[in-house]
Amino acid sequence: MAQWLDAKVTKRIDWNDHLFSLRFQCADFPDYTPGQFTKVGIEQDNGVVxxxxSLVSHPQDKELEIMAVxxxxxxxxxxxxxxxxxxxLKVMAPATGFLVLNExxxxxxxxxxGTGTGIGPFLSIxxxxxxxxxxxxVILVYAARHQNDxxxxxFIQQCQSQYASQFSYVPIVSRDKADGMLHGRIPALLQSGQIIQQAAQPLDAEQSQVMLCGNPQMIEDAMDVLKSMGLKKHLRRSPGQISQERYW
Incomplete structure (x- = not known):
């Protein structure tokens, strides 16, 4: 049964003036699976807002962590x-969600x-x-408006070092240009093949699974492109290659 638990902020990380992460302790928070999310709130006079x-933290971490704008x-x-x-803070327990590897x-x-804070569950995974x-x-495609977003x-660099032969990272910015990063929107860059070229790995129905998270418009447009490439949405009753979670 879902319930509110008390939590206390232990650290905040300001990536820039609008993107931040909060780390907090919640001793009674139950085990969760990487990729899941929970509700976080603040108690007000009329209840919890x-x-x-998504939980950026890993289940073995002593603290929970989220990122937000x-x-x-x-x-x-x-x-x-x-x-x-x-x-x-208030934290809802247990965590939930199906953007997890066992699905x-x-x-x-x-x-x-992922786009923006939609990268959160992937960091935990x-x-x-x-x-x-x-x-x-393992290919991580991370898109944001600006480089400092x-x-x-x-952590991503740590993955690159630890799994050098296994991990590919494709950063993308849409509002400015930066060395070593693609410029544009994920759907168009998928359609043009630039993301696949940058990752140097195949993206097809025979060899690939895709997890999408973030901006709903990105997900909708990326789904259309991926379907045109022969992939389909994954469902338990009808296995496919694309799993997704919208952020609003």
Whole structure:
């Protein structure tokens, strides 16, 4: 049964003036699976104001972590953006969600394609051993508006070092241009083949699974491109190659 648990902020990370992460302690939070999300909230006079957030942290971490952007006129995110160490939070337990590896079939390659904070569940998945044991090649495609919107660079670089022959990273920015990064939107870059060329790995129905997370328009457009390439949405009753989670 879902219930609210007390949590306390232990650290905040400001990637820039609008993108931030919060780390918090919640001693009673139950085990979860990499890729899942939960509701995070702040107690108000009229109850808990909350929104769902993916857990960036790994289940073996002692603390939980989320990343967020303060949405203008949002009911919660601007308040989260104001939180500092030792401030109180509410966290819904247990975590939930199906963007997890045990819902994804085996294949040679797995493509993790995310925009903005939609990268969150993939960071948790990459921190777990399962993905590296099950798939020959792991490709992370991470898109944001600007270069300084690409967070967790140290962790991604750690994956590149630790799994040099197995891991491919494709960063993308849409509003500016940067050396070593693709420029544009994910669907167009998939259609043109630039993402596949940059990753130097095949993306097809025979060898690949794809996980999509983030902006709903990106997911819708990317789904259309991937379907035109012969892939289809994965369902338990009808196995395919594309798993997805929309962020709003």
């Amino acid at each position: 909350s929104r769902p957030y 303060p949405v203008e006129d949002g009911v919660l995110s601007p308040k989260l953006h104001e939180l500092q160490e030792n401030d109180d 994804v079939p085996d294949s040679d390659n797995i493509w993790l394609i 990459l921190a777990d051993s399962e993905i590296w044991l099950r798939y020959k090649n 690409l967070a967790y660079g140290d």
